[in-house]
Amino acid sequence: MGKTSKDKRDIYYRLAKEEGWRARSAFKLLQIDEKFHILKDVTRAVDLCAAPGSWTQVLSKRLYENRTNNEEVKIIAVDLQAMAPLPGVTQLQGDITKLSTAQAIIDHFGGESQKAQLVICDGAPDVTGLHDIDEYIQSQLLLAALSITTHVLMTGGNFVAKIFRGKDTNLLYSQLRIFFEKVSIAKPASSRNSSIEAFVVCQNYRCPDGYIPQMINPMIDDVQMIVNATDSSVNQKLIPFVVCGDLRGFDSDMSYSLNLNEDSEYTYKEVVQKPISPAYKEILEKLKNCSIKHSAITIKHEDEAVTTESASNDDSK
Amino acid sequence: METVLTIADSIAIKLLRGAILTGVGNELHLYSSKTCNRTVLAQRLRAKVHGITEVSLGNIETEGGKIIVHGEKECMLMEYDYTDNEYTFRELNRFQLSDWISSASFLQDSNEFMLLTAHSVVLRILYEESKDRGNSCRIISMCSSSDKSTLYCSHIHGRSFDDLVIFAGNAFGELLIWQPFKGNSSSHKIDCKTTQVELMCRQPAHNGVIFSIDYNDEFDLLTTTSDDRSIRFWKVERKTNHSWSELKLNVLASGYGHIARVFKGKIINCDGTAFAVTVSEDSHTCIWSSSAELLLKKRIQFGAVIWNFEYDSETNTLYSVGSTGNLLALNIENIIKSNTNTTSSMVAMSNLEPKEYVAKAKFIDHSIIVGITNKNRLIYSFLHNNEPKFTQKVGSWQIIDQHKAFKCTVFEVQDKIVAICGYKRLTLLKYNSTGVFKKLFDDNITDGVIRSFHFLDNNDFLISDEDGKCLLIEGEDLKARFYISLPHCKEPWTTSALRIKSKNSKEYLLISNRMGNIILFRLNCVSGECNYLHTIRQLHGALGATFFRLQELQNDNIFVQSAGHDGSLRLLCINVDSDTISAYQRTPVPVTWVEHLIVFENYEFLLGFNDNHFVVWSQEHDFSVQIPCGGGHRCWHYSIISDDNNTKWLQLLFIKNKQLRVYKQKLFNLTALTTKQLRNQWHTRSCNIMSVVEINNTETSASILISAGDDNVIKVTKLMPRNRLSQCAELHSHISNIRALKVLQVKPNKVLIFSGGGRAQLCIAQLNLKSFRIQELLSYTLNKTERNKDERLNSYKINPETRIMACDVIKRNLNHSLEDVEYLVFLCCSDGFLRKVHFTGTFEVVAEVAFHYGCCLLQIRTFGNAYVVTAGTDGKIRFFNSNMSELPIILAHHGSGVNAMDIFYDSNDNCLHIITGGDDQSVSYSSILVQENGVFQIKSKFELENVHSAQVTAVQFIFYHKTLYAYSSGLDQNINKINVQKQTASIICHTTISDIKGLCIGSSKRCFIYGCGIQIFQLE
Known part of the structure; x- marks a missing residue:
């Protein structure tokens, strides 16, 4: 595999590097906006699970465009992880399942009357390989995002989040329908055809009568209607599937030549933002100096000294 | 639809007495370790089985108990009875929660149990039987933790309601410990008491998700495994044994032995010593001491992800389950018990001269070693085995020959004959059972140094010298009968040789030289001539083949296996009519240097070296021996012993640091619960495409599955009676994952397999449906010449290496003859081109044509032997004729990609x-009238938008009672039956297969659904 093979296999990965986006997912939000105009006239927006920050980048670019009164624009990026700073964005390192985080967002926007007009969430877990768990974890992330959204979103506001389509997605759509007038499933052209991801675009937030915004926990929820929302066929029919992005544009499943057009010559570019602290980072560091093909690395924590133990009296060649 | 067979993730496992319960997909399976039988107990859950909890209620006479089976939000309570070695199971109750069930545990009263949800809510549930109202499960109290993060794993400790401790792990690597029902804030709701309690401990434990937690109170030891590839050992310190307040966790040690995520780790107690076992995504298990020292690392699931395991302390056996649904056993007694049954001994050198050491040594039989010292003395010694104690004793060296006339270059032993070769001279000795070595031959027979000696068969030997001159010696008188001169090169001597007599009495000699060439000769016994016939160049790379083994002698074909230092096993075929040899099939093996192939009970075992380890490997048993020996560049030999219990032992000798070492290790035990009966050999990664060939003739009727997937393997599998899958053949010609497959029947017993995938690779192979032999005919890389041009001109390869997404073939007869044919192979390519490769009947490329399509093509079919239908990521259906001219008709079927x-x-x-x-979740249909003049006219069209709730990835037509139906499925795992005439669809069943890639319905009315696993249904 050559250095450029990913550039050829994944056009949006390459374009993201060339246009300075932190991740290819930036194009997904841009393509959703092309169709739904969710960024139009928005001055207060929240990006949940923001790291590495490509959606925040889109907000930071588009919300300040053609605007004279920049101080009106308020963008908050929330994540548990630290994220490299972006111009015009307030970062909040916090947990989206905590009420305090919701309060901090509301305070930043200037109180109850100045709630967010748009909440977006592109967060996803590392997939385990068991689709049922992955789909469940993603749905819980979405519910957590929805919970905090019910606190911070103003009536009439919009909410966009990633979902994994699978066997239980109808239930999720039904739950979202309780809070929004219109719910659509969007598949941007930059999201691969083979990928299970799609996006829910929820428009016109309207809190149901008697509902007190809270952190939704599936088991101990007082609001039974959320738990009991069913995947009835009536509900299904209300959810339109919308393909976003110009299909005559770039195809995310297609491999492209490095020479996209005749005039410009291809130059290789490094990624804008590398992963900050992946789980495998430590082991990769350790494996730079030794192999664990037949042995293991043992760390005794009392003295934190590293010793390499072999599988069996493994004398070297 | 009735489920016939399920191969899916197996995540849950529970050991019962003499039996094992596992979850396979949504099914509950019971394996009897005595009869090796598997029974499907229940298919009642919709979700995959994620956990099984058991409580035994037995006394001496009768045994029985209860189990909780849970998956996702569903829970099923069952009871079982065990009498006369028979298990019977009965469902008591089934219900569903509104959240994921993380773990379950019975309380002391077995009518009560606890369920813990993935958001840290503990439910105390009471099971009641009532004549009027039937069986029911009722929540009697509920308690939640102050932490609400989504749990990835949990462990409930304790059987008493007042003293439960919950250990849980989340995505942020935090270990959460709390005691439910110990808090103060409680409220009553109807008849259920609800409380919320504070966490006792929040311990940052890993950099990444915690996948498993185990706690053992005998050692106060806790283990966690994680995304970060480690197992971590913790000491749990408590103030008193009865109190969990003032809890302290001390991290002791971490072990990094896996190269992927560690999904399960458990503590095992062996005679009072704590060990830990981990299993991982990398298909390996590691056994650790409690201070995180690695004791064993072994691949145990043939490359499949391992989800879980259980340890049986009575038999010291680990039972693992993984992504292919297989339950596999591994005995670890010799690792965790001190009386190890691996023995090693160093042979004493006492009676050799000073500075004299054994330079070469071999077994004559399992108890006699013969060797040559650096001072050219021939010696031997007896090896005494003391079986009960697993010890070996080596006697002192006996000197056979004082003669030191020549330096030994080659030393070989077989059938008690010892061959010693040197400059010009060959000595052959035969060992008599009395301990006497009889000289058979001792003379100068060549002009130069003899470099190789091969035992052919009865008293036939081939020697070859440094000039490439070979002599074939045969007969009682040991005369040189044939003289062969090998082609001149740097090291022109042989590496292996095989003499074969065909069924019509033709004699062949097959040799390999150090250039890696395989050369076939014809031996004419009358004239004494040896004629060159044919060469396969560089088959096993440099150093040549290490062995040849005659596999099958047919009337017109002779099959020979060979291997070398290139990590692959080759099948060669000598055609007796044409006197030619061809490379038939290549199978990559995980042994880098293959040295020998031995066969027991129809299993082929490869002996060889991996890095600095000596290994024994077989397709069926994986690695059965791994001995660190320092590498393969040394003198070594083996012998196999079988004991009274039919246990095979391997004896290995090798010389390292001028010392002779002998190892003895159990090879495998045929009477133990072997994997032969139970193991399926299905794809270890996702199966992307499959084709079913139904054989229906007078002799047999069977469904043959030809499948390919992300594991780069094409498999040929037969659906056996009693619904078992049996693998018939494997094809390893692809270097990347396979997405496209077309099976074309050319003769009643012969099919051609066209396959395509990553790295622009198209492969063609021929399969015999009777013998299940596969011949690799061609591996072709698309667009190669153009890419080579790129490389010369630029520093980067500008054009992408395309992936083949789908393929179909038109076979045409030329000149109205059945024999004279050509093949037009149409390929969907990810670089946005539709390609056609035109092959002759013998698979020579006539032309490669490309058409710029504009998007990634996904689907292709040919029809009427003249037309091609395609679909791509743009959702449109387009038509071409066989000359690749597009027809003026486009059907818009979907908003985005066409997945099926x-x-x-x-x-x-x-x-x-x-x-x-489509990816847009809809199913779309069109019918088209193909007019005589080649004009296409749309007849009808409809779209079903809401039949699936996720992308549709599988569709197939089927005729049923003269009506056209279609079946569809997708990522929502529902199977829909569509009545095309009525334009209606209805869900007929739900499958446990996730990430469905397609479905196949054969003439046997079976529906095969594949993706992450395979499920087979019988249609009504």
Whole structure:
């Protein structure tokens, strides 16, 4: 595999590097906006699970465009992880399942009357390989995002989040329908055809009568209607599937030549933002100096000294 | 639809007495370790089984108990009875929660149990039987933790309601410990007491998700495993044994032994010593001491992800389950018990001269070693085995020959004959059972140094010298009968040789030289001539083949296996009519240097070296021996012993640091619960495409599955009676994952397999449906010449290496002859081109044509031997003729990619039916009238928008009672039956297969659904 093979296999990965986006997912939000105009006239927006920050980048670019009164624009990026700073964005390192985080967002926007007009969430877990768990974890992330959204979103506001389509997605759509007038499933052209991801675009937030915004926990929820929302066929029919992005544009499943057009010559570019602290980072560091093909690395924590133990009296060649 | 067979993730496992319960997909399976039988107990859950909890209620006379089976939000309570070695199970109750069930545990009263949800809510549930109201499960109290993060794993400790401790792990690597029902804030709701308690401990434990937690109170030891590839050992310190307040966790040690995520780790107690076992995504298990020292690392699931395991302390056996649904056993007694049954001994050198050491040594039989010292003395010694104690004793060296006339270059032993070769001279000795070595031959026979010696068969030997001159010696008188001169090169001598007599008495000699060439000769016994016939160049790379083994002698074909230092096993075929040899099939093996192949009970075992380890490997048993020996560049030999229990032992000798070492290790035990009966050999990664060939003739009727997937393997599998899958053949010609497959029947017993995938690779192979031999005919890389041009001109390869997404083939007879044919192979390519490769009947490329399509193509089908239908990521259906000219008709079927397509061409009314499934969750149908003049006219069209709730990835037409139906499925795991005439669809069943890639319905009315696993249904 050559250095450029990913550039050829994944056009949006390459374009993201060339246009300075932190991740290819930036194009997904841009393509959703092309169709739904969710960024139009928005001055207060929240990006949940923001790291590495490509959606925040889109907000930071588009919300300040053609605007004279920049101080009106308020963008908050929330994540548990630290994220490299972006111009015009307030970062909040916090947990989206905590009420305090919701309060901090509301305070930043200037109180109850100045709630967010748009909440977006592109967060996803590392997939385990068991689709049922992955789909469940993603749905819980979405519910957590929805919970905090019910606190911070103003009536009439919009909410966009990633979902994994699978066997239980109808239930999720039904739950979202309780809070929004219109719910659509969007598949941007930059999201691969083979990928299970799609996006829910929820428009016109309207809190149901008697509902007190809270952190939704599936088991101990007082609001039974959320738990009991069913995947009835009536509900299904209300959810339109919308393909976003110009299909005559770039195809995310297609491999492209490095020479996209005749005039410009291809130059290789490094990624804008590398992963900050992946789980495998430590082991990769350790494996730079030794192999664990037949042995293991043992760390005794009392003295934190590293010793390499072999599988069996493994004398070297 | 009735489920016939399920191969899916197996995540849950529980050991019962003499039996094992596992979850396979949504099914509960019971394996009897005595009879090796598997029974499907329940298919009642919709979700995959994620956990099984058991409580035994037995006394001496009768045994029985209860189990909780849970998956996702569903829970099932069952009871079992165990009498006369028979298990019977009965469902008591089944219910569903509104959240994921993380773990379950019975309380002391077995009518009560606890369920813990993934958001840290503990439910105390009471099971009641009532004559009036039936069986029921009722929540009697509920308690939640102050932490609400989504749990990835949990462990409930304790059987008493007042003293439960919950250990849980989340995505942020935090270990959460709390005691439910110990808090103060409680409220009553109807008849259920609800409380919320504070966490006792929040311990940052890993950099990444915690996948498993185990706690053992005998050692106060806790283990966690994680995304970060480690197992971590913790000491749990408590103030008193009865109190969990003032809890302290001390991290002791971490072990990094896996190269992927560690999904499960458990503590095992062996005679009072704590060990830990981990299993991982990398298909390996590691056994650790409690201070995180690695004791064993072994691949145990043939490359499949391992989800879980259980340890049986009575038999010291680990039972693991993984992503292919297999339950596999590994005995670890010799690792955790001190009386190890691996023995090693160093042979004493006492009676050798000073500075004299054994330079070469071999076994004559399992108890006699013969060797040559650096001072050219021939010696031997007896090896005494003391079986009960697993010890070996080596006697002192006996000197056979004081003669030191020549330096030994080659030393070989077989059938008690010892061959010693040197400059010009060959000595052959035969060992007599009395301990006497009889000289058979001792003379100068060549002009130079002898470099190789091969035992052919009865008293036939081949020697070869440094000039490439070979002598074949045979007969009682040991005369040189044939003289062969090998081609001149740097090291022109042989590496292996095989003499074969065909069924019509033709004699062949097959040799390999150090250039890696395989050369076939014909031996004419009358004239004494040896004639060169044919060469395969560089088959096993440099150093040549290490062995040849005659596999099968047919009338017209002779099959020979060979291997070398290139990590692959080759099948060669000598055609007796044409006197030619061809490379038939290549199988990559995980042994880098293959040295020998031995066969026991029809299993082929490869002996060889991996890095600095000596290994024994077989397709069926994986690695059964791994001995660190320092590498393969040394003198070594083996012998196999079988004991009274039919246990095979391997004896290995090798010389390292001028010392002779002998190892003895159990090879495998045939009477133990072997994997032979139970193991399926299905794809270890996702199966992307499959084709079913139904054989229906007078002799047999069977369904043959030809499948390919992300594991780069094409498998040929037969659906056996009693619904078992049996693998017939494997094809390893692809270097990347396979997405495209077309099976073309050319003769009643012969099919051609066209396959395509990553790295622009198209492969063609021929499969014999009777013998299940596969011949690799061609591996072709698309667009190669153009890419080579790129490389010369630029520093980067500008054009992408395309992936083949789908393929179909038109076979045409030329000149009205059945023999004279050509093949037009149409390929969907990810670089946005539709390609056609034109092959002759012997698979020579005539032309490669490309058409710029504009988007990634996903589907292709040919019909009427003249037309091609395609679909791509743009959701449109387009048509071409066989010359790749596009026809002026486009059907818009979907808003985005077409993930599945089937066509049915009715030549009676010239009507083409097309059905597609899309990424946009809809199913779309069109029918087209193909007019005589080649003009296409749309007859009808409809779209079903809401039949699936996720992308549709599988569709197929089927005729049933003269009505056209279609079946569809997708990522929502529902199977829909579509009535094409009525334009209606209805869900007929739910499958446990996730990430469905397609479905196949054969003439046997079976529906095969594949993706992450395979499920087979019998249609009504």
